[in-house]
Amino acid sequence: MTCTEFLAMLDDVIDEAIAGQTRSEIETHLRGCGHCEVVLNTTRQTIEIYRCHEIYSLPTKVSERLHAAIMARCAKVR
Amino acid sequence: MSTIQPVASENDLNPDLALVEKVRAGDVAAYDALVRKYERQIFRIAQHITQNREDAEDVMQDAFVKAFEKLDQFQGNSKFYTWLVRIAVNESLMRLRKRRTGRVVSMDDEILTEEGSVPRDFADWAPNPEDNYSQAELAEILKKTIQGLPPGFRVVFVLRDVDGLSTEETAQTLGLSIPAVKSRLLRARLQLRERLSRYFKRKPAQKSAPAKRS
Numbered sequence A: 001m002t003c004t005e006f007l008a009m010l011d012d013v014i015d016e017a018i019a020g021q022t023r024s025e026i027e028t029h030l031r032g033c034g035h036c037e038v039v040l041n042t043t044r045q046t047i048e049i050y051r052c053h054e055i056y057s058l059p060t061k062v063s064e065r066l067h068a069a070i071m072a073r074c075a076k077v078r
Numbered sequence B: 001m002s003t004i005q006p007v008a009s010e011n012d013l014n015p016d017l018a019l020v021e022k023v024r025a026g027d028v029a030a031y032d033a034l035v036r037k038y039e040r041q042i043f044r045i046a047q048h049i050t051q052n053r054e055d056a057e058d059v060m061q062d063a064f065v066k067a068f069e070k071l072d073q074f075q076g077n078s079k080f081y082t083w084l085v086r087i088a089v090n091e092s093l094m095r096l097r098k099r100r101t102g103r104v105v106s107m108d109d110e111i112l113t114e115e116g117s118v119p120r121d122f123a124d125w126a127p128n129p130e131d132n133y134s135q136a137e138l139a140e141i142l143k144k145t146i147q148g149l150p151p152g153f154r155v156v157f158v159l160r161d162v163d164g165l166s167t168e169e170t171a172q173t174l175g176l177s178i179p180a181v182k183s184r185l186l187r188a189r190l191q192l193r194e195r196l197s198r199y200f201k202r203k204p205a206q207k208s209a210p211a212k213r214s
Helices: A003-008 A010-014 A020-032 A034-052 A060-077 B017-024 B028-050 B053-069 B080-099 B135-147 B151-162 B167-174 B178-200
Strands: none
Touching: A003 A010, A003 A020, A003 A034, A010 A034, A010 B178, A020 A034, A034 B135, A034 B151, A034 B178, A060 B028, A060 B053, B017 B028, B017 B080, B028 B053, B028 B080, B028 B151, B053 B080, B080 B151, B080 B167, B135 B151, B135 B178, B151 B167, B151 B178, B167 B178
């Protein structure tokens, strides 16, 4: 397996959607290719960091204000 | 020996259906529960697309009110949440269009670039790289980095990787094909990785043995 072939399957590797022979080929490739191993690990970390850190928080006060406005508008619709 | 697979009930496939039915029957308070359940996600998606807090607040309000008005059109063959996200994405794009004085804005904007589709930075990251920054600095880095992505990549990444929608749900929500979602997701992930590497990679003294590339 080449790095280009590995890269084409990167999303499926991250999503653990690969099994059988292809999975073995990927594991063999990763054991011998430091670059692809780094790309895989750091891409996984990228996703994890964005998943764990809320960058656009909605403060409770704002949330309550918007919530009240939404429900008031909905009550008018009925 | 074959095994009998349990059949997923309608409520498993669409966990909000009971609340939706109550709202349809005139119970406005049931809608309150749906708003509370999804307001943060809808706000986050709107903010990611519009890049403007005021617009995101307006989009959040308009999306929930529009969903309420159109609830009779909700068929139940998708999850209520993906249907709601679709409304929020459309509202966000309309808002962007207004800001950009009528210029057509779509999910296809600025995606022709091949930038970031091939990794260039192969430096490993420091262990727990987030710990090298304060919460405020980290938030700024993550914000700046994701803001640099084309909107069509950004929204796919947020729906698929942050919100946890499936590829099929993301495609359905954005009106894209599954191959288009997969292609955008790969490029979004790689571009973000590449850009975050500038901040998170090991310092030269921490470098491990050089890696070989085939």
